[in-house]
Amino acid sequence: MYTEQARSKVVVGAAILSGGRVLACARSAPPEVAGRFEFPGGKVEPGESETDAVARECAEELGITVRAGARLGGDVPLGNGWAVLRVYLAELIGDAQPRALEHRELRWLAADELDSVPWLPADVPIVAALRNHLRDHS
Numbered sequence: 001m002y003t004e005q006a007r008s009k010v011v012v013g014a015a016i017l018s019g020g021r022v023l024a025c026a027r028s029a030p031p032e033v034a035g036r037f038e039f040p041g042g043k044v045e046p047g048e049s050e051t052d053a054v055a056r057e058c059a060e061e062l063g064i065t066v067r068a069g070a071r072l073g074g075d076v077p078l079g080n081g082w083a084v085l086r087v088y089l090a091e092l093i094g095d096a097q098p099r100a101l102e103h104r105e106l107r108w109l110a111a112d113e114l115d116s117v118p119w120l121p122a123d124v125p126i127v128a129a130l131r132n133h134l135r136d137h138s
């Protein structure tokens with residue numbers, strides 16, 4: 001059990017909320033998922049906490065500072081089980097606005113716009129949890 005956990009990777013994503021909207025980011029690569037939307041994030045590096053990875057990836061991909069808060073939704077297995085996706089709620093810190101340094105496009109989506117973009121398949125259950133969260137906190 002312990003070795004299995006140690007072997008599997010964690011991909012973190014950030015559900016960045018601002019004014020009741022969430023930041024959705026269209027991937028620019030690889031070709032098979034380009035144009036699909038995701039939560040900004042990536043693989044947790046060895047020795048790094050998940051929330052530190054959220055902050056690092058948001059700085060690298062979007063040029064912003066965020067504070068990661070509570071988990072949103074559950075663990076979502078990726079692909080053939082090479083990793084799990086864990087998404088954290090996050091808030092923008094400071095005045096910098098997100099820039100698409102690595103993504104094809106960025107969109108701020110309200111609760112009733114969440115279905116207007118093609119999400120990566122793994123994100124669908126997270127988006128459902130997000131819809132509930134936005135409804136409960138509006």
Ligand SMILES: Nc1nc2c([nH]c(=O)n2[C@H]2C[C@H](O)[C@@H](COP(=O)(O)OP(=O)(O)OP(=O)(O)O)O2)c(=O)[nH]1
Pocket residue numbers: 011012013037038039040041042043044078085120121122123
């Ligand atoms: N960041 C992110 N990745 C997701 C989401 N949903 C989903 O299936 N993924 C998948 C896509 C990729 O296969 C993987 C994340 O890989 P990545 O390429 O973004 O990670 P990374 O920045 O650490 O990349 P690298 O070091 O390998 O270049 O997780 C999501 O909402 N956010």
